[in-house]
Amino acid sequence: SRILVLNGPNLNLLGTRQPEVYGGTTLKMIEDACQQHAQAAGAIVTCFQSNHEGALIDAIHAAKGTQDGIVLNAGAYTHTSVALMDAIASVELPVIEVHLSNIHARERFRHHSYIAPVAIGQICGFGALGYNLAIDALVGHFKERSK
Numbered sequence: 001s002r003i004l005v006l007n008g009p010n011l012n013l014l015g016t017r018q019p020e021v022y023g024g025t026t027l028k029m030i031e032d033a034c035q036q037h038a039q040a041a042g043a044i045v046t047c048f049q050s051n052h053e054g055a056l057i058d059a060i061h062a063a064k065g066t067q068d069g070i071v072l073n074a075g076a077y078t079h080t081s082v083a084l085m086d087a088i089a090s091v092e093l094p095v096i097e098v099h100l101s102n103i104h105a106r107e108r109f110r111h112h113s114y115i116a117p118v119a120i121g122q123i124c125g126f127g128a129l130g131y132n133l134a135i136d137a138l139v140g141h142f143k144e145r146s147k
């Protein structure tokens, strides 16, 4: 199976960005770990990051027919973007929502997610490990579905 690991705004700064909140792992390290983890699970990962809402929407549209599922950390667009929610609903691909931090233990404005209603589920609070958990969740979902 083919999995798109899609990261949104400011996640290119991981490693140096508020490490007390997001940890010291860089996006490159996370993406490399995803590649390795997916390979072991028999999946192929493609990674993309953008700070631009439209570029993320384009990536979701392009995933239709080329990917089997998406692991998405939409960053702050999680809390603001009806357009991202609509894009996910439009392509009908399974999406696992990921956040490094536990968004429910933070400011109120981070508690609401526009991604959650169109995702299979949400993994948050486990730092960089969350991406591997999300890959496992997606591969598990594919297996369940093919039964």
Ligand code: DQA
Pocket (backbone or CB within 6 Å): 009, 010, 011, 073, 074, 075, 076, 077, 078, 098, 099, 100, 101, 102, 103, 110
């Ligand atoms: C985040 C949580 C968001 O609230 C925040 O805007 C981010 C990162 C996370 O991974 O914990 O940019 O998605």
